[in-house]
Amino acid sequence: MAELPKDLSVQQVEFWEHYYQSKVTSLGTGHAQPAFKTFLESANAVPPGKIAALGCGTGHDCILIFQSWFYRDGFDFAPSAVAAVKVKFEKTGILNERGFVVQKDIFDLNDFNGQFDYVSRAHLFLCESIL
Secondary structure (H helix, E strand, O other): OOOOOOOOOOOOOHHHHHHHHHOOOOOOOOOOHHHHHHOOOOOOOOOOOEEEEEEOOOOOOHHHHHOOOOOEEEEEOHHHHHHHHHHHHHHHHEEOOOEEEEEEEOOOOHHHOOOOEEEEEOOOOOEEOOO
């Protein structure tokens, strides 16, 4: 496994692209996070709405949320992660219908203010509308 270059910042596309290309990450687990699935199926689940997925990775949580009747906009720094999500969305028939994905700096989403009911961040961080 290749080490991440020390001179890159998490706010740089190159950092995240290297992360995915070198398989350093465990974020692309091949399935949705079990805790996320449990939450969405529980009595505490939030009502369906439009969710911004920050750092959507390879999209497994995105697919799970789509199946739970949410609209999903995924944002990730890494072009390869965005490409992987687009393939998954296309295979499930939601690409540009209920599921959208954008390669973008997740720390600069001012263009999207007020467009979401919820925001999720990698590994089960879910909160009411902060954008």
